[in-house]
Every structure is written in C-alpha cells, then in structure tokens.
Amino acid sequence: MMLLVNELLQDKDTKDTFRILWIDEGNVIAYLINIYDDKALPFKRSVAELIDEIIQEQFIKIKEDPFMFLKKVEESEKILEMRDNAWAVVGNIVRDEPAIYEKNERAEHIKNAMNEHNVSYPAVRKYLRKYWQRGKTPNALLPDYHKSGGKGKEKKASSKKRGRPRKQDTSGININEQTKKIFRVALEKYYLTTKKNKLTDAYKMMVREFYAKDYYYENGVPKVILEDEDKLPTIVQFRYWYNKEYTVQESTISRQGRKKYEKDFRAVLGSSTTEAIGPGSRYQIDATVADVYLISRYNPDWIIGRPVVYLVVDVFSRMVVGMYIGLEGPSWAGAMMALTNVVTDKQAFCRDYGIDIPKSAWPSENLPDVLLADRGEIEGFHVERLISAFNLHVENAAPYRADWKGIVEKQFDTIQRKVKPFLPGYVDKDFQERGARDYRLDAKLTLEQFTQLIIKQVIYYNAKHYLKDYLRDEDMIRDEVQPTPLELWNWGIQNRSGKLRYFSEDTVKLHLLPQSQATVTFKGIKLKNMLYSCERALKESWFPTARQKGSWKVTVSYDPRDMSTVYLLDSDGYQFEACHLLEHQKRYANRTLDEITYLLEHEKQLHKQAEHGQLQKEIDFISEVDDIVKPAVKLANEQQSNDISKAEKTRSIKEHRKAEREERQKEEIIELGDDKPNKRTGEVLPFNQNDDEQKYARPSIKEFLRRRKEQKKDE
Template sequence: MNLIVNELLKDEANNQVFRVLWIDEENIMAYLIDIYDRKALPFIRSVREIIDEIIQDELTKIKEDPFVPFINQAQNPKNIEYRDQAWNIIKEMVAAESDIFEKKKRAMYVKKASETYEVSLPTVRKYLRKYWQRGKRPDALLPEYFKSGGKGKERVSGTKKRGRPRKYDEQGINVDEETKKLFRVSIEKYYLTSKKNRLTEAYMMMIREFYAEDYYFEDGIKKVIVKDKNQLPSLKQFRYWYNKEYTVQESTIARQGRKKYEKDFRSVLGSSTAEAIGPGSRYQIDATVGDVYLISRYNPDWIIGRPIIYFVVDVFSRMIVGLNIGLEGPSWSGAMMALANVVTDKQRFCHEHGIDIAKELWPVEHLPDVLLGDRGELEGMNADHLVAAFNIQVENAAPYRADWKGIVEKQFDTIQRKVKPFLPSYIDKDFRERGARDYRLDAKLTIEQFTQLIIKQIIYYNTKHYLRDYVRDEDMIRDDVQPTPLNLWNWGIRNRSGKLRYFPEETVKLHLLPRGQATVTYRGIKFKGMYYSCERALKESWFPTARQKGSWRVSISYDPRNMSFVYLINEDLYSFSTCHLLEHQKRYEGKTLDEIQYLLGYEKLQRSQSEHQQLQKEVDFISDAEALIKSATKEADQGQSKVISKSQKTKSIREHRKDERESRQDDEAFLLGNRKNTSSPSAVIPFNTKESDNDERYARPSIKARGLWHKSGEDSNE
C-alpha cells in the first residue's frame, strides 16, 4: 500500500480528517495537518505507522475532497486579485519543503514575509494554513465570501431594532420568538387553507386578532382599535418569515390540495419512454371531448353535440395505434371500441371510411404487454376480463393524475391543433363568454366526415411528425433513426420487439365489443329498436316459433360504430352468427348507434309532442261538444211541449223518422251544372208519376232492357 501526497485520511475514532503534506524520498517520514482545525499546524508521522493504521481500519482514505469546488470562483476579478496577493506572500516559503514544516524555521519565514509585504504575522500564518489544509494549490487562497452574512442562521433579537433604518416610517419591532409564533398561527389559519386567501389578507387578519389594543361598537358592530404602528410587525417582515419557514411544496399542497399539486405543480424529472423497451411494451389510452360540434347524417339541421375521441398510443414510438370516435361519454364501452380498433387491419379500416392507404403506412394490429388507462374505465371486472382473455397487464392512473398518461394526452392537443384551421364550429377559448359567437350554429360536419378528417391527420402524424422532445438512445443514434412514430415503430420491431401480442381480429372483437340482450320476436331479432335476421334463425324457424310460443332472449355482441350487423353468440362461446338488418330497416344501415339513438329519440319526441297536440284537440272538442249540447238542450227545452205524455212521444217514432228522411232529401239532393240564382223557389220534379210522357226519360231501365239496348246499339254499329 502506498501513501500519496495530498491524500485525505480519516481518523474513525476521533472523527478527524488529515491531509498528507509531504513524504521524504525514502518514504519513511510524512507531514500531516488537520484540515478542519482552525489552529492546526503540520506534524510529523512515520509512514509505516500510517499504513498500519489504514490496514487496521483505524484510518480510512477519503476520495472526495471537501475543498475542491465544483464552480471555479477565480472567474471573479476581485477573487483573483485577493488570491494573487496572498499567493505572492507565501509562494517562496511553501516551496522550501521540508524546512517550512519545522516550527523554528517556519517562524523565520513568517517574520520575513510579514516585514517584506507589511502584513501581520497572523495573516501570514492564516495563508499558510489555508494553503495546506485545502489542497496545496493557489486557488486554496480564494476568499470565502459565500460564508459571509451568516446565511441560514437566525439572529437573536435584542432591544435595538435590526435591519436597515426606515426612511419615512416609525422604527417598528424586532421579530422575536413570540412574534414568530403569531406569524405561524396566522399563516396556518388564514393563508395555508383551501380558501386561498392572499398573504396580505392573512396579515390583516393577524393584526386584527393579535394586535388589538381596544375595541368599540359602531351601529351594533364590534370594531377593534389596533396598536400603534411602532408596535406592529410590518407586512414585509410577515412575508419574509413566511418565505423563510415554508417551502413552495408545503404551501401549494396546503392551498391547492395534494391531488392538484401532484397533477399540476409537482416536479417532472422522469420520462415515460423509460418505461418502454420496445413497441407494445406499454400502451396508453385516454379520451377527450372534441373541440367541434357535429350534425346528424339523417338531417343536417340536427346538431348532435361534440364527439368523444379515444386514442391508444404506443409509449415507445408515440405511434397512434387505435382510435374510436363516438358520442357516448368516456366509458368502458368507448375504451373497448378503441382497443378493438388496435387489432383491426388499418388498411381495411381506412378503406371502410373512404381512405385508401398502403399497409406499410399504419402497420399496427397487435395488443400490448401493459395498458395504462383511467380508473373509471379500466377498473374492476372490466380489467379482469382483459387479463383473463388476453393476459394484458392493466394499470390505472391515480385520481386527478392525467399526467401519468402524458404521451396520449399530448396527442390530443397535437391532432386537434392541426385540424383546427379547417373545422367549422371549432370551439375557441372565448366560447360561452359574453358576446362570443355561438359556435354550435356553425356545425357542418357529420361524425363520419369528422372521423375521416381525424384518420387522415393520424396518418400524417404517424408518418411525418418529427418528435422534437424524443430522447434517442445510443442504438438509435448509431442507426441514425429519425424520431418520427413510424420510423421508431419499424426500428423497434426489428431491434426491440417481443412485447407485441397477436390474436385473431374476430376473437379480440368478440371479447371487446359491447354485449347486450336481444329479443327473438315474430318480427325479427329486436335490439335497441332495430330488427335483424340471420341464417341460423331462419334454419331453426325462430320467428314462427316466437309467434306461437312467445319471445325469448339471446346474447349478442355489436359494434356501436356500425349497426348494420350484430353478432349472435352461439352456445359453445367459440363461434357466432352474423345477423343483418331486415329490408325495411335499411335506414339504419351504416349508421352508428349514437346516430340511431338520436334519430329514435327525436322521433319519440315528435310522437310525444304530437300526442300532446292531439290531447289538446280532444280537450278542445270536449269543450265544443259541451257548448253545443248545452245550446241544443236549451233550445229543445224551450220548444218541447210539456203536456204530451211519454207514450205519445215514443209511439210515432217510425212515422216521424220517415217524415224527417223525406224532408232531408231536398237538402241532400245533388244539383249539377250551372244554375242561375233566382229568388223563386226551386221546382221539384216528381218521381213515379204518369201525368207526363217526359217522365219516362227519368225512369231507371231494368237489367234486361239495358241488355237489349246494348245489343241493338251493337247491331246498329255494324
């Protein structure tokens, strides 16, 4: 074992640290000095003894030198000047090793330097001590201004006012322990609360509560008289002691709550990418409300509100691997639709929405190893279902900690910001402010058109978006991988794959698609107001059976984005039958469940309004009927004889009916052709009379006569 000049040795028993100043050429003797003792002087020790103590762990070598600064103070010109002056005084004597370590010879050197440079003996000794204790280098003589002022040390209050004298104010008071106690109580009571009072308000509440000299009543209200200004702490003192005793973290947690602090105010020192070693290591899923209003495909006058957008993002590559756009609020159903889209062939998916792409532009159809989402959507039985079916590890972000899903959260801003300039009815920051335009009236896009726009923007993002903040590792730098999602995904597949999981698309969808109970009726398989049929139902005569024996329930899966089909789960749970809409249900074909429910809801509202209008008309009819009957009753009562008996009234009903019928014939007779108005009464042509030969023209011929007439007419035509 060797002993080196300038090494530090710690005495474990006495907690002292020594620096090796000098070793003779034969490696026999060495001079050491205590680096912390303010009156320390060099002393001599045997090298062999020192090494033995190191072997026996009585002395320990220290690697870190406490007097080697991390920042070079010599950059300050004043510090350089001070150092150079001190170095000039001692540089000749410290070169005279080992004489300078001997007490008598050192005294001679010190006296000579004092006389030559006109400085005191203690000053020369101080420079020597600093030089030796701090590493035997000129920079050891730099001044320690950073220790000036007693930073971090509290002053003991006396009778004299501390601090700079006030120019225009009274003298004030010193902040003693009692005053600091009042400060703490007031800050805890009035400032560090959820009420979020300002510090000035807390100060005034403190003055009112603890520095009241007297009180009086004015209009029945108790008011306090504060002490003289010279007996009060100032707001500046109050603020100083608050900043001194409370950290930003403590204050923010007390005023904002720990959840909000963790979400919006905590330090961010990590990176989400560090959690993922390759594509599929971790997906993040989240939903947001789109910043645009949409219209219905059924009727452009129907504004259907804002869409709910789900994104699934691969943490490693930032690739958007799945999406779902609907109208139902964030839920398990929406999340599962987005996950089902993850395993969908994206080329076919885009084609279904009228967009043709090469498969290489969106080569994603795999499930991840870990899925991070919200507690409300991926918690409980839903998460167990994913684990059991696909062995996906599900993680849930803590409440109010959307920042745990920072990557997918950022994509919402990126995608929507790109499409903002093109969107009518895009919601701006001034939405709902007084005088602001109602953006809902500008709605022009349907949910299908909005989906197409988002798909196109996702394709652009995945293939072209340069990730400025992505930190590439050494392997990526070596391979010169451009930080775009598609490049990172493809590079990761070649070099870091192993976490992606493949399952048949139909299998995944059957597990992830929402399930429901449909009813088999004689009119078809009824689900949410729509009727379907399938080959199995026809083969097994379900519909005639339902008409004769009654309906029953069956389990189905369905895709809310397209209700043209539902999927009947067979009893073996491993197969299914596809059910299609009946012919008279074609108005629902290609529509989303949200659109259909909106239509059915609107029609239900119309029926309800119509029923109300009908009810109003019926009520109006009752009023009209009552008025008519009341008038008729009054008129009849006035015209009816009171002397005729009941039997007389009822025995001539047949004759009276005949008379009434004959009298009504004139009113019911048809009068055809133009007739001039005349004041004379109309002539009545009598029937069944032989007084005139002309009357035979009006007689109705018999069937036999009509047949003879037709025959004679045909003969004449020949």
C-alpha cells in the same frame, strides 16, 4: 415479412400446427410448440428459416385460433377456481422467457413449483403445455368442461348423502336450498361484518340460532339443546359454501371496509419497472373531449355536442395504433372500442370512411404486452376481460409512471392543433365569456366527417411528425433512424420485435364489444328499439313461435360504431351469428349507437310535445260534434209528432228507408256533357228569384207521404 408471438403456422405436408411462443429482440431465434401433440414441448427454430419456409409455402399462416375461448367464463365459479389454481402454479415461471423453454431451466422451475404449491411433476408440465399450446393466456388453463355432460349444473339433493363417506358412524346432511339460505344469513350476520369474527365462531352462532332442538334455563340462563349430529351441517360444509359463494374481494370489503381494501388489499396490476424496449412493449390509452361542436347526420339542425376522442399510442414509437370517436364520455365502453380498433386492419378501417391507404401507411393491428391507462375507464371488473382472455398486463400510469403519463395527452394537443383552422364550431379559449361568440351555432361537421378528418390527421402524424424530443439510443443513431412514429415502428419491428402478439380480430371483438340482452319477438330480434333477423332465426321459425308462445331473451354483442349488424352469441359462447337490420329499419343502417339514441330521444320528445296539441284537436273535434248534434236534436224534437205511437214509428222503417233512398237517387244522378252540369260539382246555378221558393223546397217525409196519399185518391 414479420413473425408475431402467438401466430399459428401449419406444415403443408404433415398438417401439424405450431404456435410461436417467443421471438428474441434481434429477430433471430424463435421457440415454437405443436398445439395438438399431448406430449409436445417447446423447440427452437431460426426466424430466417421459418420466413423462408413461409415464402416457399411449406408453412402456412393460420388466422383462426381453435383455442381462443369466446365463452363468458366468469359465470362459473368452479371453472374460475380451477383456472386460478393452475395459474398460481405456473404464472410466475412462464414469465422467465426464454429460459423456461430450455429443458434444464424448465426442470428447475418445475421442481420449485412442486415444492411451493405441493403439486406433482406431471401436473405442472400439463399446465405449462396447455398454457403454451392454447395461446399463452390464463384462460388457456380452463378445464375442458365444455366437453363433458352436466355442464354448470349443481347436483340435486336426495336421500343419499353426497360427497365422500365419513369414517365415523354419522352420515351428515345434504346441503339443500334451505340449508344454503341459512348459511347465507349466518355469514352476512356473523362473519361478513366489521366485527371480524372468525369463521368458526360464525358457524357456532349459526348452529345455536338455527339448529336448536329445545331450550332450558339453568340458573336463569337460557341454554340450547342441539339437534343430533347427523342432522347438523359440518364446519367443512359451511366453509366450502362460503368459499363457493363469496369472493375474496367481497369478503375483504365487508370485513375491512372499502377504503381499507382499496388502500391495503386491492390488486396492483402490472409493474412499474418494465421498460418499452420495442413496438408493443407498452400501449397507452386515454380520452379527451374534442374542442368542436358537431351536428347530426339525421338532421343538420340538430347540434349533438362535442365528441370524445380515444387514442391508443405505442410508447416505444409514439405511433397511434388505435382510435375511436364517439359521444359517450370517458368510460369502459369507449376504451373498449379503441382497443378493438387496435387489432383492426387499418386499411379496411380507413376504407369504411372513404380513405384509401396502403397497408404500410398504418401497419399496426396487434395487442401489446402491457397497457397503461388512467384510473377510470380501465379499472374495475372489465379489466379482467383483458387479463383472462389475452394475458394483457394492465398498469395505472397515473400513480406509477409520471414520466409516461403525458405521452398520449401530447398527441391530443398535436392532432387538435393541426385541424383547428379547418373546424367550424371549434371552441376557442374565450368560450362562455361575456360577449364571446356562441361557437355551438357554428357547428357544421357530422360525427362521421369529424372522424374522417381525425383519421387523415393520424395518418399524417404517424408518417410525418418529427419527434424532436425523442431520445434515440445508439442503435438508432447508428442506423440513422428518423424520429418519426412510422419509421421508429418499422425499425423496431426489424430490431426490437417480440412483444407484439396476434389475436384474431373476431376473437378480440367478441371479448371486448358490449353485450346486451335482446328480445325475440314476432316482429324481429329487438335491441334498443331496432329490429334484426338472421338465418338461424328464420330456419328455426323463431318469429312465428314468439307470436304464438311469447317472446324470450337472447345475448348479442354489438359494435356501437355501426349498428347495421349485431352478433347473436350461442349459449355455450363458442359460436356467433350475424344479425342484420330488417328492410324497414334501414334508417338505422351505417349509423352509430349515439346517433340512433339521439334520434330516438328526439322523436320521443317530439311525441311528448305533440300530445298536448293532439289533445287540443280532440277537444276541438268534440266541440264540432256538439255543434252539429245539439241543433239537430233540437230541430228533430220540434218537428217530430207526438201523436204517432212508437209501434207505428218502428213499423214503417222499411217504407221510410225506401222512400228516402229513392229521393237520394234522384239527387245523385250524374249528368255528362257541357250543357248538363253535374249536381255534385258544387256550381251555383241561376234560378228565377220571382218563383215561389216553396216550389223548390225539399218536402219533409211527412209532406211527401201526404202528397202520395192524395195522389192515390185521385187515381
């Protein structure tokens, strides 16, 4: 049995819940803390004793972590500022493990933090306790504002002055929307420029421009008379709103320029001196375009191009711990899916692709201590999700660790070389040379089938690939460890553990899965032209409401690998609910977003192509209508009498309608039997061609009325 850092253990008798804070490399000693005790401190336990108590069911492993924040905290600047201030106090000292867990060492660290940051002893101890109890991440230091009223709401200005009363006679002004607008204009105009003015100078220029009561000239020089003091914002208010609305990064880029910021001021994440001492010390992620063309599951005649393969490799063991195959080029979205796969139960993952493996064949489902990546898909804003949510250190391998840069690239070469002989549509070296074969036309595999093939190769690689260049240390040589990824991983778990950390799969997914705005309509919850529903929407009558009052937006997370289900996020970010495709949308079930996008684009293209043909048919229909109407109008004009008045024509409509109906009834009589042919069958009946054709000609209405009038006279 293996224990992991950040796992939760619950005492069966007392119901106390403890978090594992640290495990030594020899897997002998662990430090724990009670996550609900307001006065709790870390304490030491034997790993062997803990495992025995778990086996005896005295301790139970808890999967759901009550302190894993699912909310998007980046929306609140106040909360972020408080979190960052607390992290600045304890961020360095918590890394001194295991010394920080011992009373005397901890006391010394707390004193140093007090002197350096000018905070009290209880405050530092409170920050440490929250950090340890709530998951050992910076987000653990978030204030509990979600338990308070008025969350995220700014106080409205009134006639009474907000804030601390001034000691002087003047009361000052409240900062309303108009004042904030003036602040923004002044900051953009006088401070956030390459002129690098001081903030106090920007304040003075703002007062001169926007708070002048009057002007006068002195020796030809225009002078300004300012408003009274109690009608002016103060420099303190000006500085406060500047710090509130502009980040250090935004300000530095505006004042120094982006190039200088990137060169001298940007954050350098991670450290170049840390070494991979065991599984989970470092993972490396990278992406490459596979040398094969694929076809669509919707239509085998659709060639969808070459897939992008993402691999996440443990540096210590060289084991592939996560993967993702999609159609989108190297980007944060693809890297995010690969990282999500890192914490996924690989047995269940393989089962989704029809592959059965034992748990031991691919045992990795934990986050690392450090993630190495190329400068591209991981850099930028999105990296903050990894740092804030999981305290995951991120390093850019390219500039700092050239010796490790090629590890994951080498695995790409190994895996692709193994599958090359079996891949129709494989792109060879002579691709696009004159006279070379067009390998695109050889495409036969779908994205799902290619993924199945790569999964099988990854499993084989992890278990069987012999790392001939791997330098085993003395401990490995003594234990006769074979340098294969799986054996190195298993040996490291037993002898070099402590770096792998547990986070629930749902928590990781909701932090990393892409989020989007869906629309609640009367037809369903619409996302990317697909329609979903959920239990909450039905209970709360969302769809009838949308039909009567109009649609509205909701936030959802989704897995691009399978769009059968999306996840509706609650407004506070702490809860989610699964939404499933409607029955008539099942053609999208079990399909990737790339495949669905390709299908919708193809259908859009077909519709556009059909528009011209439809226009042609409509023009042809107009021509056919004219071909019937124009001769009919001409014939009617020739046959209609000009001697009959309009009144006489309209007076006899009922009589004419009755006569016409009687004649049609005679023609439409249905006769049954072989010797009684139906007039409506369209058969050609023999007739005597010597008879007068007028005998069989259908009389006109005028002729019919004349005959009827003569018949009445005879009677």
